[in-house]
Amino acid sequence: MPHLGSTAHLRALAVAALAPRPASTPRRAVPAERVVIVSASIGAGHDGAARELERRLVAAGIAVDRRDLLDLLPARVGRAVRDGYHRMLVRAPWIYQRVYNSTERAGGGGPLARALLRSAEDRMLRALPADTGAVVSTYPGASRVLGRLRLNGRLDVPVFTYLTDFSVHPLWVADGVDVHLAAHAVPAAQARALGAQDVRVAGPVADPRFRPARAAERSAARARFGLPENAALALLVAGSWGVGPVRQVAAELRECGAAVPVVVCGRNEGLAEQLRADGIEHTYGWVDDMPGLMRAADVLVQNAGGLTSLEAFAAGLPVVTYRCIPGHGLTNSDALDQAGVAAWIRDPSDLKDVLYDVIDGPRGLLQREAAFALFAPEGQGPADEIARAFGDLPPFRPPVRVTRRPHSALRGLAATAAVACAVWVGAVGSAVATTGSPTGLMHAIGHSLDPDDPPHAGKPTAEHHS
Template sequence: MLTFTAPSHPADRIRRMSIDSERPGPLLQIRPGTAPRVAIVSASYGAGHNSASREISRALGGAGCDVEIFDFVDLMPWRLGRALKVGYKMQLRISPDSWGTTMSLTMPGRPFHEPFTRLLRLSTANIVEAVRGADLIISTHPFSSQVIGHLRTTGAVTVPTVTYLTDAAVPALWIHPGIDLNLAIHEVAAREARALGGSTAVVQPLVPPGAAYVPGKTFPDPLAGLGLIGPRALVTGGSLGAGALEQTARDILEHSDMTPVVLCATDPCLKRRLERIPGVVALGWRTDVRALMATSDCVVQNAGGFTSLEALASGTPVITYRSISGHGAANSVNLDRAGLVPWARDEIELAKHLVVAADSPRFNRLALGVPDIVGILTGTRDATAVA
């Protein structure tokens, strides 16, 4: 069971944890012969949040916890979660640049924030039932964080709550004062979360087993049958194939000697369009992305999501280009500031970064000197302080 003492008022807890964030108290206690229950609430608006949830489950399950993952999409009543999901996917495919405007309108202080959060809170009863009996609740999506933070503040949830910030940037919708601890994947994101009032620690980013670069390890080339000659750039827009991937492929063709290999993911229309462009390799949904990364000279991404973390871990140089608006642009800024992924803002900068990437050494580019999630939650390793 957990050992956690909550202050009498949420504001007191926030102030105390801000002051004492260098030593966040243990939120999880694992004893021999016990299996604390951890409830993870994700949201399948894009695959990255679910991927992070699986890796959290893997890490905590391996430490002896009983972990269950819930999808916020299914916890919304009257199929509202699925309606939001369909709308999100359609918007990113039809008008990806409008997503930033939509997201900004739902931020705290903006016109649609209160109506939107009230809409999200329609999931309250289902979430309370889902997490009943849990010793710790972890959210991996801002929608669920808003609801769980509200439940924590009102006392409907009495166990510790954690948000795992899957993005490199932290819009205000991610942070709720009722959440006990936010986990950020690098210090730039952690500072943003702290500035928004969230108690935050830096955690070692979670990626799937086998994703990390191992010196000397090689992968069979998944595209060996295509007879490709010369360097190649793997282009990704995440699990939805979102953003200006077609124009990105054309720019790589025009401004470099690399072959653009585009992951079209779940967008068959994009794949058909790209197949008509000479020199472009268009791929659908793939399960061998790790091998594709390893056999590419660089990865060109536009959203800064979970795929970017996998690419950074793989050792393959990563470049941001034509980032999608909203979270994509914000992630691009922070990944650049953190020194993790350079942001090419035009074709000339893209050309320069592609040249540099072709000659860059391979190494795991993710931070490895910070505590892992088990260490932070159990207090067995000191959390990295963030000023």
């Protein structure tokens, strides 16, 4: 890559080139008839929540569009963010923990990450149809982009953030977002402590196929998956990417004797092959019928506290957290434990006793009751909150589209190149110094700030337990 100037010059150029533009003059007004949901294809949890919100809103008679924030970033940066984050979780989870801690302490975005997200603002506006009446984010970076558009007067419809995690990282709370929707009082309190003004406890969202099973359904599901009819079954999941010490946990489940391990590896086919070689008989890759597999199981063992946990709550399946992944895995485990909906096993010597207690003992009954209580009564869920605010809203006014002269387009391309060069030249060094690997930078960009941000006063730091 040719030399484009000093790092300081590149930083200044990137920030100046992507500085906020004044609000455009309204072109026309049309009735508000549509909700746009912005997610990100990082793992499956953010998209899963977006998909279920879409289903519920459509059932209420509202048109819905979905967008992926990664597609709105320039120069295919979104793919680099996703791939870098994936590699870091699989190959160097300790780096993710350090980056997560540093971003949690910082509580805000650095100049390069802010510039990168600003580069998505015009694309975001162009992605919103003229009849948009509200926008919903299920990803922190999308909330940052949308909140900034609201603050700058470029977006004149309400923005909702649906908190997909049970714990709230500071990046989830973006200035300009009108309403934050939480699954429980624990994440709601965390969001308020981080400065969110309008926070509403609306319960989790889960596909209606996840529901408690009758005895006949349980037997049928076991037969369909080729599982033993009478043994206790521990369904071990590790997200769509199959991350974490899954082989170790599967071996420990088998050795403790409390339940037969049934392992879902997601899209990690290499992991599935390793487990089969280890003698873990009931090992699956990607499973299309997770509701059926949950009906067959007696307990869910998980390591991240994401969407699968919420689906297990809806299915009446007790949840245990064990050997959780770093970062959000730790904070989600703590929050789920505080809420009384999932048992967090910190000591391996407790594994057998806790499994017995949640499968057949009083602890499992209490957890199931607390988990069912999470789900809001009909008409009071997160989609209902969005639908109520959707009515009688002012229309979205698309910005005036200005045709760029050729040299303007070249300046835009040069700005994008400057950002890319600045990110690589100016930020990778600090990311390597902070995290030990350039992949730390990818996570920082994906979560909307630089890993070398200085701490900001007044931002609380969550406690981690290992």
